Amino acid sequence: MARIVLAMSGGVDSSVAAWLLRRQGHEVIGLFMRHGIEAPASCSAPSSRPARARQGCCSAADAEDARRVADALGIPFYAINFQEDFGRIVDYFCDEYVAGRTPNPCIVCNTWLKFGKLLEYADGVAAGFVATGHYARLVLSGQQGGYVASVKEGGLPALCRGRDPAKDQSYVLFGVSRSLLPRLSLPVGEYRKEEIRRFAAALGLRVADKPDSQEICFVPDRDHARLVRERRGAVDTSGEIVTTEGRVVGRHGGLEHFTVGQRKGLGVALGGRRYVVRIEPQSRRVVVGTLEELARRDLTAGRANWLVEPPVAPLACEVKIRYRSPAVKATVEPLEGGRFRVRFDEPCRGIAPGQAAVCYEGDRVLGGGWIEQ
Numbered sequence: 335m336a337r338i339v340l341a342m343s344g345g346v347d348s349s350v351a352a353w354l355l356r357r358q359g360h361e362v363i364g365l366f367m368r369h370g371i372e373a374p375a376s377c378s379a380p381s382s383r384p385a386r387a388r389q390g391c392c393s394a395a396d397a398e399d400a401r402r403v404a405d406a407l408g409i410p411f412y413a414i415n416f417q418e419d420f421g422r423i424v425d426y427f428c429d430e431y432v433a434g435r436t437p438n439p440c441i442v443c444n445t446w447l448k449f450g451k452l453l454e455y456a457d458g459v460a461a462g463f464v465a466t467g468h469y470a471r472l473v474l475s476g477q478q479g480g481y482v483a484s485v486k487e488g489g490l491p492a493l494c495r496g497r498d499p500a501k502d503q504s505y506v507l508f509g510v511s512r513s514l515l516p517r518l519s520l521p522v523g524e525y526r527k528e529e530i531r532r533f534a535a536a537l538g539l540r541v542a543d544k545p546d547s548q549e550i551c552f553v554p555d556r557d558h559a560r561l562v563r564e565r566r567g568a569v570d571t572s573g574e575i576v577t578t579e580g581r582v583v584g585r586h587g588g589l590e591h592f593t594v595g596q597r598k599g600l601g602v603a604l605g606g607r608r609y610v611v612r613i614e615p616q617s618r619r620v621v622v623g624t625l626e627e628l629a630r631r632d633l634t635a636g637r638a639n640w641l642v643e644p645p646v647a648p649l650a651c652e653v654k655i656r657y658r659s660p661a662v663k664a665t666v667e668p669l670e671g672g673r674f675r676v677r678f679d680e681p682c683r684g685i686a687p688g689q690a691a692v693c694y695e696g697d698r699v700l701g702g703g704w705i706e707q
Contacts (some may be wrong), residue, residue, distance in 0.1 A: 337359035347467030348466065351402065351466070364400060423447075427515055431589060433589075441509050466520065494699065503657060505657050570588075576620070596610040600622060630682055638672045638674055691704075
C-alpha cells in the first residue's frame, strides 16, 4: 500500500476521499492549504435540510472541519501556509481581467498548487502520491477503476470524466502534466455526489450535509471587480460600450466587470437582449450584440498541454470552452509553438479568451490549451 498526501478542504468530497483511501489500505496524510484570505463561516451542526451552495472555501472554519474529519478517521493532519503561492494566483486573476480576458483560477490552482506544490510536499514526506476530492477518474486501458493501483499495471493512466456527469471536474485538471498522472489519486471520481454524501452520513461526519463551495475561494463575495480594483487600483480599464456596428451606446466602469457571453449587468437598454460578444483591451471597448452575433465557428488556443501524444494532424474530437459548457464536436488542428485551432461542427457561443479549450474523446481528456482568440 502507498503513502498518500490528500488535499483536504473541509468539504464532504475530500473528507470521503480520505475514508476511501484508508479503506483501500493506504497511509493517508491530510493537508489543508491556507490562503490567508477571509471567507464565510463553514458548516454548522448537521441538519435535515438539503445542502445548498455556499461561497468560497479554505476558511479557518473549513480548516477546523477538515481537522475534525482527520481526527475521526485517525489520520495525521497539517494546515500549511500557501499564502504567497495563492498570491500568485490572485495576481494572475487580476491581470487577466485587466487585459480583457476571463481567467480560470481553478485550473491554475490545480496546476501550480494541488499537483505542483503538494507534490513537492509529498516528496518531502516520502509520499508517492497526491490525492484530491475531484470528480474525475484515472483509468488504464481496459480498466474500470484505477486509483493508485493503476500505476502497478504499467503505463500511464488516462484522465477521464467522473461518473457523475453533473459534478464532473475533469475540465479543470487538463493542465496537469502528463508525466504526473501516475502519481495522482482521485478516489471520489467513481461515485455520484449523493453516494458520497451517504458515505459521509453513515460515517457520522458532520460535513455530510455541508453545502458545496461555489465561485472562487479568494472572492467569497463574488465581487471580482472589487478585488481587481483593490489589487490594481491605479489601472483604469473604463471605456465605451459599443454595438457590433460601432455605435457607442454607453460607458462602463472597467473591463473587469465583463466576460464574453454575459447578458446581465451591461448597463445599457437596446430594446432587446444583448450579450458581450467581444472585449477589446487596447481600446477598452466592450462590444455588445445579439445571440446570433455571439456565435463563432473557430478559436485559437495556446500553451497547449496534452495528456496523450500531441496530435500532428487534424483530430476529430469534442471540445469544452468552459467548465459548465457541454463538450461539442469539433476538429483540432495543431499549429506551431504549442498552439492549436479548433473548428466547430456547429457555431459555438460564449468563447472567451482566457478560458480553456479542453479536448475529449468520449470520457477521456486528450488535453487542452488557453483560448487566445
